[in-house]
Amino acid sequence: MSEDETVVTLAKALAHPARIRILRLLQATPGCIGGTIVDAVGLAQSTVSEHLRILKAAGVISGEIDGPRVCYALNPRALSVLADFVASLKAADRDACCIPEPKAAT
Amino acid sequence: MSEDETVVTLAKALAHPARIRILRLLQATPGCIGGTIVDAVGLAQSTVSEHLRILKAAGVISGEIDGPRVCYALNPRALSVLADFVASLKAADRDACCIPEPKAAT
DNA sequence: CCGTCAAATCGTAATTCAACGATGATCGAC
DNA sequence: GTCGATCATCGTTGAATTACGATTTGACGG
Numbered sequence: 001m002s003e004d005e006t007v008v009t010l011a012k013a014l015a016h017p018a019r020i021r022i023l024r025l026l027q028a029t030p031g032c033i034g035g036t037i038v039d040a041v042g043l044a045q046s047t048v049s050e051h052l053r054i055l056k057a058a059g060v061i062s063g064e065i066d067g068p069r070v071c072y073a074l075n076p077r078a079l080s081v082l083a084d085f086v087a088s089l090k091a092a093d094r095d096a097c098c099i100p101e102p103k104a105a106t
Numbered sequence: 107m108s109e110d111e112t113v114v115t116l117a118k119a120l121a122h123p124a125r126i127r128i129l130r131l132l133q134a135t136p137g138c139i140g141g142t143i144v145d146a147v148g149l150a151q152s153t154v155s156e157h158l159r160i161l162k163a164a165g166v167i168s169g170e171i172d173g174p175r176v177c178y179a180l181n182p183r184a185l186s187v188l189a190d191f192v193a194s195l196k197a198a199d200r201d202a203c204c205i206p207e208p209k210a211a212t
Numbered sequence: 213c214c215g216t217c218a219a220a221t222c223g224t225a226a227t228t229c230a231a232c233g234a235t236g237a238t239c240g241a242c
Numbered sequence: 243g244t245c246g247a248t249c250a251t252c253g254t255t256g257a258a259t260t261a262c263g264a265t266t267t268g269a270c271g272g
Binding site (some may be wrong): 004016018043044046050051065067068069 | 225229230231232233238239240
């Protein structure tokens with residue numbers, strides 16, 4: 001997968017409110033949570049499972065079978081490519097020709 | 107707009123190969139480019155214009171009317187919220203209960 | 213004023229995504 | 243082996259995205 005494709009995949013993984021909520025939940029929860037996620041995001045179990053699948057496919061989280069339930073955890077290293085891309089954009093802090101000062105989008 | 111919504115909006119803006127290419131193009135090009143973008147991404151003019159609209163709506167780029175054409179430029183500050191979110195995920199480098207070592211996604 | 217060039221907008225078809233209920237698979241307890 | 247619990251998968255529906263050509267808008271030059 002090319003770097004651009006990786007960026008796109010990671011960005012897509014973050015491009016949904018439910019998935020952001022899941023990530024924040026995993027970040028805030030010290031231990032492992034299984035069906036707690038379903039309760040927290042307020043969507044159907046199958047829908048949450050699909051979101052978890054997408055996050056896992058992007059490599060952002062990993063799932064470990066732990067008895068009858070599954071333990072999900074953040075896999076922050078996967079986000080490096082996206083982080084680098086964003087950082088490189090920020091680094092290019094511009095010698096643009098026609099925008100003298102930073103301003104909000106039109 | 108809540109912070110999560112901002113993250114989602116920014117992530118959506120990055121969630122398409124053509125838009126990544128446009129951003130890289132703006133990053134690499136010192137001066138201003140107008141219709142050059144259309145030629146570079148290989149899509150129809152109206153499609154590129156739509157991508158530029160999405161990027162502008164997310165605040166990632168800004169467009170300045172420059173005579174007969176429009177000058178686009180990166181607006182890297184807009185990405186701060188996304189960058190911070192990603193950084194916070196990476197910082198939470200885990201006291202998870204059941205993943206002893208980082209590993210690739212299943 | 214009129215033609216021209218660049219960009220945005222409109223209308224539309226095709227693809228992808230999100231959500232749900234129902235079903236299937238796997239594990240632990242009994 | 244059987245039951246109950248937890249999660250994944252399947253099939254379907256509705257909404258959002260993407261792409262295109264065609265048209266409109268706006269800015270210059272003749």
